[in-house]
Amino acid sequence: MLARRNVLQSGLSLGALTLLTGCDLSDHDNVQRLLARFSEWNDMVQAFLLGGPRLAPTFPEAMAVKDFRYNAWYGPEKAPHLDPTDYRLMLAGRIDDKRPWTVAELYALPQVSQVTRHVCVEGWSMIGKRSGTPLRTFLEQIGADSTARYVRFECADGYYEGIDMPTALHPQTLMAFRLSDEILPAEYGDPFKLRIPTKPGFKNPKFVIAIYITNHQPRGYWTDRGYNWFSGF
Amino acid sequence: MPIRRRHLFRVLPMLALAAAPARAREGGLVVICDTTLAPAMRKVGAAFKANSGVPVFVFTTGPPPTLPQLLRDIDVEFALARHGDPCIATATAIAWHLAVMWLLAVSYILFLLLGALSGHFWRDFLPRCPRSIARDFIGALRFRLEHRLGEYNAVQKAACRGVLAAVAVMIVSGIAIWKPVQTYPFERLLAGFQGARLAHFIGMTGIVLFLIVYVAFSLLVARTLDAMVLGRAVAQQDTR
Numbered sequence: 001m002l003a004r005r006n007v008l009q010s011g012l013s014l015g016a017l018t019l020l021t022g023c024d025l026s027d028h029d030n031v032q033r034l035l036a037r038f039s040e041w042n043d044m045v046q047a048f049l050l051g052g053p054r055l056a057p058t059f060p061e062a063m064a065v066k067d068f069r070y071n072a073w074y075g076p077e078k079a080p081h082l083d084p085t086d087y088r089l090m091l092a093g094r095i096d097d098k099r100p101w102t103v104a105e106l107y108a109l110p111q112v113s114q115v116t117r118h119v120c121v122e123g124w125s126m127i128g129k130r131s132g133t134p135l136r137t138f139l140e141q142i143g144a145d146s147t148a149r150y151v152r153f154e155c156a157d158g159y160y161e162g163i164d165m166p167t168a169l170h171p172q173t174l175m176a177f178r179l180s181d182e183i184l185p186a187e188y189g190d191p192f193k194l195r196i197p198t199k200p201g202f203k204n205p206k207f208v209i210a211i212y213i214t215n216h217q218p219r220g221y222w223t224d225r226g227y228n229w230f231s232g233f
Numbered sequence: 234m235p236i237r238r239r240h241l242f243r244v245l246p247m248l249a250l251a252a253a254p255a256r257a258r259e260g261g262l263v264v265i266c267d268t269t270l271a272p273a274m275r276k277v278g279a280a281f282k283a284n285s286g287v288p289v290f291v292f293t294t295g296p297p298p299t300l301p302q303l304l305r306d307i308d309v310e311f312a313l314a315r316h317g318d319p320c321i322a323t324a325t326a327i328a329w330h331l332a333v334m335w336l337l338a339v340s341y342i343l344f345l346l347l348g349a350l351s352g353h354f355w356r357d358f359l360p361r362c363p364r365s366i367a368r369d370f371i372g373a374l375r376f377r378l379e380h381r382l383g384e385y386n387a388v389q390k391a392a393c394r395g396v397l398a399a400v401a402v403m404i405v406s407g408i409a410i411w412k413p414v415q416t417y418p419f420e421r422l423l424a425g426f427q428g429a430r431l432a433h434f435i436g437m438t439g440i441v442l443f444l445i446v447y448v449a450f451s452l453l454v455a456r457t458l459d460a461m462v463l464g465r466a467v468a469q470q471d472t473r
Contacts, residue, residue, distance in 0.1 A: 035325070035332055036328075038328070038332035038335070039332075041335075054415055055414075056414045057413075057414070057417050073320060117413075119413065121323065121324075121327060122320075122323060125426055125427075198414050222320070222324065225320065225324050226321060226324030226325055226327075226328055227324045227327065227328075228327070228328070228331065232412070232414075232415075233414035233415065
């Protein structure tokens with residue numbers, strides 16, 4: 001039979017365990033390397049096991065949130081305001097026609113709308129309506145080498161991000177000019193935000209000012225800070 | 234890299250935990266506390282041993298956190314700030330999460346396979362009637378429960394089946410959250426993306442509660458730690 005006294009005694013040991021708050025394994029270099037190794041392993045598993053051209057779920061338009069959440073590592077007041085008359089989208093790398101694009105030229109491209117879910121690694125998600133040109137259409141227009149492995153994006157706010165070519169050619173990957181049928185508000189990435197419903201929010205760069213087609217795996221602002229590179233859904 | 238005091242504080246608790254099963258084999262209690270509390274704990278331990286004959290082993294670890302420090306650590310914002318940028322803390326947390334999930338999944342599958350093949354499940358986990366669960370549950374609450382090493386009472390059986398189901402829910406909902414496009418049917422099974430998140434949270438809460446209760450009870454009968462770690466009872470004796 002168990003004595004009540006023992007419970008109190010053991011309770012002390014359990015209580016003492018909670019004193020080990022100073023342990024912080026994550027700061028250790030080897031631990032960081034191990035985590036990076038697992039991240040690479042997860043990239044492999046994702047690419048080989050799950051990497052199909054599957055479409056992200058779409059939702060009825062009534063489910064789209066009108067007042068979409070603003071999110072960045074800086075406040076909306078610090079967001080760059082790009083003048084649409086000065087703006088030029090620069091192109092580089094394995095592209096036939098590297099002529100810069102103006103906002104008016106971008107808007108003249110064929111456009112589609114989609115109601116998809118934006119999922120953030122911070123733990124929130126939101127369904128929104130985005131309209132714009134499939135990146136695939138644009139890449140075909142400029143004669144981008146679709147056998148290259150990666151597409152890299154440079155942004156006006158200092159952000160940088162890159163995706164694999166299959167994701168760039170995915171039919172739902174959009175150069176989104178509109179949110180909820182309105183031209184993107186300045187802090188939401190005007191003139192365009194790359195919208196990839198098969199990737200988390202941080203893989204959706206806004207204020208894009210340059211596109212590179214490359215065979216070198218591009219770095220990403222948040223993947224440099226510990227997030228998984230592929231991060232496919 | 235020079236060994237600093239704070240590194241020792243990280244290693245010592247781990248050594249103490251590693252030594253715990255060996256100490257428990259001798260039928261003792263293991264207490265881990267900070268250096269300033271240790272003399273008092275040793276005195277309590279000596280008194281306990283004189284009373285019950287059960288030795289108490291005291292292991293020491295780093296300096297005790299003050300009450301304000303403890304309170305600040307409960308503050309999530311502060312704990313995140315301690316790691317610098319909260320977004321980087323999130324990245325580290327997710328990296329851990331996506332690494333140890335393999336540990337959970339692989340050990341779970343191995344456990345299921347071994348349990349099914351060895352007969353452990355059929356022998357030890359098969360249900361008894363609900364009345365026996367209620368009876369053993371009340372018995373456990375009143376600390377009047379027979380404990381025979383290697384034998385599961387009705388509450389334990391129900392708890393083990395429950396935690397096995399909880400891990401299954403964790404894996405299914407985890408896949409639904411990790412790859413919501415590729416595994417959309419999983420999500421619909423769990424009533425949507427938020428439903429999957431909720432199931433994941435509830436499943437983990439269940440596992441943590443199970444662990445707390447299980448470890449607390451196994452500490453009461455120190456010998457069971459041996460059987461839990463080694464998978465077999467070392468010596469069949471009266472275990473109080």
